[in-house]
Amino acid sequence: MERILLAILMCLPLSAKPAIERDKQMHYGGGAVIGLVVGQIAVERGWAHPRLWAIGSAIGVGILKEVADSRQKGNRFDPMDAAATGLGGLTVSFAFRF
Numbered sequence: 001m002e003r004i005l006l007a008i009l010m011c012l013p014l015s016a017k018p019a020i021e022r023d024k025q026m027h028y029g030g031g032a033v034i035g036l037v038v039g040q041i042a043v044e045r046g047w048a049h050p051r052l053w054a055i056g057s058a059i060g061v062g063i064l065k066e067v068a069d070s071r072q073k074g075n076r077f078d079p080m081d082a083a084a085t086g087l088g089g090l091t092v093s094f095a096f097r098f
Contacts, residue, residue, distance in 0.1 A: 024084045027065075031058035031088025038089075039098040050098035058089020 020028075039054030047053060062085025070077040 023081065027062065027081045027084035028088040028091075030065075031062060031085035031090075032092045033088075034058045034061050034085075035089030035092040036096065039093055039096065043098055051093040054093040054098055055086065055089045058092075059086035062086050 035054035035058040038057040039050050041047075042050030042053040059082070062082040065085065066077045066079070066082045069075045069081075
């Protein structure tokens, strides 16, 4: 439970005028939550390499989200959004030492 609360706190913006655009912050936060949940599931179920599960799931969801976005009219695949999602999963996987 405390891991989930810490992940939520990590996702909150720290300033009124962020240096990183809001969309990237949302992707990062989403990747952090996905990585935390999947990493914790991997630990509880005894799966090998829970850190890789956490990172891989965040990257996979980021790519799938961007593919879905690219199918919308007037929208495109943004590799930086996918990277921000993956980075959130990467950060959580090392912060919680799965």
